[in-house]
Each structure stands twice: as structure tokens, then as C-alpha cells.
Amino acid sequence: MNRWIAAAVLCLAAVSAGAIDTEAAFQDAALQGRYEHLTNELRCLVCQNQTVADSNAGLAADLRRQVKEMIAAGKTDDDIKRFMTDRYGDFVLYDPPLSARTVLLWAAPVLLLILTLGAAARQIIRRSKADIGPDPEESA
């Protein structure tokens, strides 16, 4: 039992040791919060399934520096995101904006929900019309 606890503690220690940003970028908690939020929302383009906050690639470090400098210079979050998308396109954002290209991406969950609810409703109505017991087809 103790061995398992020790293993779990070691795993947790390894996770925290793997953190890329070892020092806080800002003393001010609000600025640090914005910094963390932005770097977690930006995609590292070299290692495409990591965020800029997660990656230790050289470009990710440069983009973190860019975000830090822009926050320090008083730029808004929108300014910083626009700076990034002007250079790297929407792909750099993990939260892509709604546009003609991404409309299917955004609409798909809603469409699937409507389809599933429709199918479920049809099934429920059909079963409630049959006056007895379970669906004969289902039990067959």
C-alpha cells in the first residue's frame, strides 16, 4: 500500500517537474492570469498538438516572450490574438473564430444533438403508441 502511495507521489512530482515555465512571467496576479490564459490558448505550430504554454520548442519560447512583452506593453488580449492570427492564421488559436470555413465545425455538435433528440423522440413516441410492453423488434 505504502509503495503505491510513494509511486503516486513520484508521478505527481514528475508532472510538476515537467512544467515548462518555471518562473512566473508577472508578479501581478491578474497579468499572470492573462499570460497563462493566452499561452494556453495559442497552439505551438512546431509541435502541433501542444499549446505555447506546454511546449519547450524554441518557437514556443519566442511566442511566450512575445505574449509577455505585449501584455507588459498594455496590449489587450484581442490585440495579442490578432497579432498571432495575422502571422499564423486561425490555426494558432485553439478556440477558432466562427467563419465560413469553420461554420460546420461549430454547428456539428448542435446538429448532432438535434438529430439524436429527433431520433430519440421518434422512438419514444413509437413505443408509447404501442400499448404493451417492450419493443417487439428489440426483444426479438
Next chain:
Amino acid sequence: MWRYFVPAAVFLALGGVFAFTLMRIDSGKLDVREIQSPLIGKPAPAFSLPSVLEPSRLVDSRSLAGKSYAFNVWGTWCGGCREEHAALIAISRTSGVPIIGLDWKDERPQAQAWLAQLGNPYTEVISDAEGRTAIDWGVYGAPETFLVSPAGIIVEKFIGPLTEAVWQQKFAPHIKAGVAQ
């Protein structure tokens, strides 16, 4: 009957789409990592950076105005750059447009040694040790090559090791069409 047929048809259609896409990736027709640059059709970002060969001299993008040029991002740490180097030298002799090299996040002595050893295809080689100009150009992986028109507009971008065939196919037509003369 329908309740068995519909799921099977959906499954087969999805499988078909996946197989088709995977085959295109496999044959090199589709690169899922490649990102279309939003900079194509936009003015080339300005820069002012020290020359790799004469560190005390700054090269300013304004000195390139009115001429077409290729802009090649490389580094001595980059394997694909070594791969494309011979092609760059050949292109520099035949294409008629100057090639500007951006030595990205690199050490100057190593870059100088690389050019001395492998030859220098560049009209100007500039050092972007901090990677700021590379960010302005939306660079995410070397080698990357851009073509800038005389009006200062980025008209083409290629990601990956450049070859003479790629140059002929993607870059030469712009130059011929006079867009980049």
C-alpha cells in the same frame, strides 16, 4: 432491414473518407501539418537585421524595395536546410532573383562556417538570433521560402526543403508572369 443497412452505409462511407485521406497523405499529395500562410497577398514584413558575414552592417528591408526577391529561412541546426542547400545554389545561378537568407535562431560562427563549407547562395544573409523577424513572417519550421514581388507583396510560400522542381512549379511562373519582375 433499414436499421441494419443505414449504420453499415455510414460506417463504409466514413471508412472510405478516412482511407482516401490517408492515401493522399501517404502519397505526399496532402500535408496535414502544412498551414496556409495568411501573409500571402500581404506586404512583406519589414526588417532591419545585421549581416551574418559583416555583423556590423545592418540590412534593411527598404533597400530591397522595387525588386523581386526570394526570402529563405534557414539555420545550421536544421536538417532540411542542409538538404535544400545545393538546390538553392543552383537556383541562385539561374533564377535571376536575389535570394535573401534569414539565419534563424542560430550562432553566427556556425552560420559563417556553413556558408564557407557549403557555398553561399544568398545575396544577403541576415541574422535573426532572437527570432522576432521570423515571427513577423509567420515562420514555424525551417526551411521556409517566400517570394516577394517588386511591389513588396508576398506572392508565394513553400514550406520544406526547396528543390529546383518546386521552384519551377511554384515560383518561376510568378517571375515569368511579371508579377515578380
